[in-house]
Amino acid sequence: MTMCPYCDKVYDESEYSECPYCSGELEEEHGERYFKNCHNCGGVMYWNGSWECANCGEEINTGIDDNDGTIE
Ligand SMILES: [Zn+2]
Numbered sequence: 001m002t003m004c005p006y007c008d009k010v011y012d013e014s015e016y017s018e019c020p021y022c023s024g025e026l027e028e029e030h031g032e033r034y035f036k037n038c039h040n041c042g043g044v045m046y047w048n049g050s051w052e053c054a055n056c057g058e059e060i061n062t063g064i065d066d067n068d069g070t071i072e
């Protein structure tokens with residue numbers, strides 16, 4: 001998997017020669033969101049340019065690759 005330097009979305013470079021989100025091949029909203037478990041409160045963090053906890057407001061400045069899975 002590769003993270004696009006322009007939109008920070010992750011895609012499979014064996015399937016796409018260029019970022020499918022930037023090229024418009026894939027829609028941004030496809031029913032799945034990455035999530036991460038908050039180390040501070042155990043709540044759920046969502047990716048919004050950085051990781052933000054929906055519960056306690058904790059922020060983590062890693063990358064979208066640093067997720068614990070996807071939620072449908
Ligand atoms: Zn992109």
Ligand SMILES: [Zn+2]
Pocket residue numbers: 038039040041042043044053054055056057058
């Ligand atoms: Zn939290």
